[in-house]
Amino acid sequence: MAVLEYPALRCIRRREEYPELPADCRQLLQTCLEGRDAGRQTVSAQPASCCHDGRMRIPTSPQRSRMMSSIRGKNTQPELALRKALFSAGFRYRLHERRLPGSPDLVFPKYKAALFVHGCFWHRHEGCRYTTMPQTNVDFWTLKFEKNVDRDARNIAALRDAGWRVAVVWECALKHSPDEACEKAANWLRGRGQLLTIG
Numbered sequence: 001m002a003v004l005e006y007p008a009l010r011c012i013r014r015r016e017e018y019p020e021l022p023a024d025c026r027q028l029l030q031t032c033l034e035g036r037d038a039g040r041q042t043v044s045a046q047p048a049s050c051c052h053d054g055r056m057r058i059p060t061s062p063q064r065s066r067m068m069s070s071i072r073g074k075n076t077q078p079e080l081a082l083r084k085a086l087f088s089a090g091f092r093y094r095l096h097e098r099r100l101p102g103s104p105d106l107v108f109p110k111y112k113a114a115l116f117v118h119g120c121f122w123h124r125h126e127g128c129r130y131t132t133m134p135q136t137n138v139d140f141w142t143l144k145f146e147k148n149v150d151r152d153a154r155n156i157a158a159l160r161d162a163g164w165r166v167a168v169v170w171e172c173a174l175k176h177s178p179d180e181a182c183e184k185a186a187n188w189l190r191g192r193g194q195l196l197t198i199g
């Protein structure tokens with residue numbers, strides 16, 4: 001079977017969350033993950049049953065949403081936990097509202113509040129142990145991260161200008177103590193604070 005070039009960025013960050021994927025697909029994902037960690041933009045690997053043309057095909061559900069989430073950084077496990085907890089607490093929200101700057105992960109119209117769940121690596125959580133720098137292609141990564149951080153700041157400013165309250169929940173805080181993060185978010189939603197950072 002031919003060896004193809006795969007974009008390392010298209011990997012999942014936590015392959016252990018995807019135990020139901022076919023073995024060859026898991027193997028490819030792991031190769032992508034290692035490539036990304038090594039700072040490579042592409043990796044060479046054999047196509048897996050979930051792939052064709054060097055791209056990942058969307059697998060059938062229930063893997064589908066999880067696979068998609070890995071690519072776009074949406075619907076991650078910590079984000080799902082937060083959503084579930086807030087829903088249980090009676091909060092109602094829209095998901096990934098594209099009409100607002102930055103497509104906030106959760107939007108609470110009743111509370112005029114937008115909430116982002118930020119992955120620490122991609123959004124560069126300052127001082128966080130997950131905010132690592134790949135060993136190679138440092139210039140590439142530095143530029144990419146700067147763009148991400150600038151974009152986040154612009155989106156938050158635009159939301160604030162439009163009268164939205166904005167919360168940023170870092171993924172590490174959600175992983176570390178989901179209950180605490182949910183409680184903080186709930187208290188903030190009910191209160192009058194304009195900005196909230198958890199993590």
Ligand SMILES: [Zn+2]
Nearest residue numbers: 120125128172
């Ligand atoms: Zn963090």
